[in-house]
Amino acid sequence: MHGLSYFCTPMKYRRLTKEQLEELHREFINFLATQSITGEEWKEIKANKPEVAEQELDVFSDLIWEGVLNKVKYIENIAARQMHLFSVEEKEIKLIAIRVNNPDIDLTTTQGFEWFKKHYMSDLVEIMTAAKKFGDDPNQDKFELIEKGGVITKGELYNWFEEMLP
Numbered sequence: 697m698h699g700l701s702y703f704c705t706p707m708k709y710r711r712l713t714k715e716q717l718e719e720l721h722r723e724f725i726n727f728l729a730t731q732s733i734t735g736e737e738w739k740e741i742k743a744n745k746p747e748v749a750e751q752e753l754d755v756f757s758d759l760i761w762e763g764v765l766n767k768v769k770y771i772e773n774i775a776a777r778q779m780h781l782f783s784v785e786e787k788e789i790k791l792i793a794i795r796v797n798n799p800d801i802d803l804t805t806t807q808g809f810e811w812f813k814k815h816y817m818s819d820l821v822e823i824m825t826a827a828k829k830f831g832d833d834p835n836q837d838k839f840e841l842i843e844k845g846g847v848i849t850k851g852e853l854y855n856w857f858e859e860m861l862p
Contacts, residue, residue, distance in 0.1 A: 707754045709761040709839050717753070720760060727756050765835040770851030771842065776802045781854040782841060788829045789837065792857045795822045816860075825861065 717724065728738055742749045771782040779794040794812075798820045802808040815821060830837050842848065 708758045708836070709765075710757065710843070711754055712757045712760060716760075717757075720756075723760070724756055727759070728752070761839065762835060764848070765838050768838050768848050770849045770854050771838065771846040772849045772853060773841070773844065773846040774803055775845075776804055776808075779803060779853075780846070781857060782846065783851065783854050783858075784834075784838060785827075788827045789841075791824075791826045791828070792854060792861070793824045793826070794857075795824075796820060797822065823857070823861065 712720065733741070769784050771784070773780040777796045781792040783790040796803060796812060801811050803812055812821070
């Protein structure tokens with residue numbers, strides 16, 4: 697066997713989904729090629745050494761996550777009555793947290809968001825800001841926000857609020 701040089705290191709993030717792996721098929725082929733593993737050898741590994749195949753998928757997943765997380769600038773987590781908008785800075789993550797105190801509003805719907813745009817300065821909406829320094833591993837901090845339901849964005853909502861706030 698050629699370049700299988702990864703010892704049973706635990707995953708740093710999580711395995712990509714089957715759909716994500718299918719989307720990244722070409723990248724995975726290139727990943728195997730960097731280890732001098734041909735298509736035939738990969739088939740043999742999957743058939744005869746499934747645990748090694750699993751480890752390769754885990755290593756590939758971590759590499760993809762690391763590349764994605766290195767580029768993340770904004771993360772949004774929007775629920776029915778609250779929004780957490782994060783801006784990833786060099787040494788910290790800034791947060792704009794919004795809570796809607798109207799039980800009839802669901803921010804995840806078009807109608808709820810339209811209501812919010814008209815009433816964001818009313819007493820029915822609370823807006824708070826905070827900042828938190830990164831831990832030892834900034835990418836792990838970003839990953840945890842994503843795993844809790846955060847979505848990587850271009851930051852339009854965060855930047856709009858940042859301009860609106862005093």
